[in-house]
């Protein structure tokens with residue numbers, strides 16, 4: 001059976017990040033994609049112009065309407081914008097208890113624009129983290145969640161991943177995309193084991209939405225794979241392929257998108 005996978009996130013009209021990236025990733029990874037918006041964002045490859053946060057009651061309405069009808073096999077949560085939207089999502093998770101919830105704790109866009117209100121970080125840490133099955137912070141997000149300095153090497157990443165588990169998180173992929181080096185290394189801490197996941201660093205300026213893509217692929221693949229570790233490894237390989245395929249795109253003048261492909265012909 002094809003899994004039904006839901007994205008709860010903000011939008012990107014240029015199609016590189018947010019809900020748009022998630023839906024493309026779901027399709028390319030064999031899932032049926034659905035979406036609930038938290039914020040409409042006027043953004044493109046060069047940055048964010050304006051954010052229109054949706055009323056939390058309307059986020060709830062979208063979720064309840066959907067979940068009353070459709071079985072959901074996995075959820076990817078991205079941009080949540082503010083504390084009230086986080087609380088709305090928390091209430092719905094408690095009521096419907098969907099499986100395989102993956103949280104990308106989006107805080108700041110690659111352009112430097114904030115996508116989560118500073119006072120919402122605490123609500124995310126205290127109320128949402130322990131309710132999800134998997135979290136995918138980048139290094140600045142992990143530091144912010146822990147109230148610590150950003151780390152710069154694999155040993156320190158391992159220690160931070162452990163402390164994130166201490167916050168009640170079940171499984172963590174700490175993403176090292178912000179580090180320099182020939183490979184792009186992430187650290188997976190899941191189900192009692194710690195693993196370094198390595199991939200060749202692709203030289204490209206098309207790196208907008210890499211975090212969204214990775215978390216969405218994990219949500220799409222988890223219901224189709226025997227465990228988290230297999231789903232994450234394949235998701236990382238999918239992201240590397242999508243970064244490489246971006247070479248054939250010509251989208252915008254800034255940080256371009258990655259390319260999601262699934263050729264049926």
Ligand SMILES: Nc1ncnc2c1ncn2[C@@H]1O[C@H](COP(=O)(O)OP(=O)(O)OP(=O)(O)O)[C@@H](O)[C@H]1O
Pocket residue numbers: 017108109110137138139175176177178184185186199200201202203204207208209210211212213214236239240243
């Ligand atoms: N140039 C690259 N080549 C290969 N993998 C990359 C590259 N840049 C990032 N990655 C990988 O992409 C994933 C996302 O990493 P990153 O730390 O950039 O997340 P992010 O900051 O949340 O992304 P974004 O906010 O742009 O969506 C990680 O698996 C990282 O290792």
Ligand SMILES: Cc1ncc(CO)c(N)n1
Pocket residue numbers: 009010011012017018019041043078079106108109110115208209210211212
């Ligand atoms: C809507 C949205 N979510 C996440 C990101 C992070 O890349 C972004 N730029 N926009």
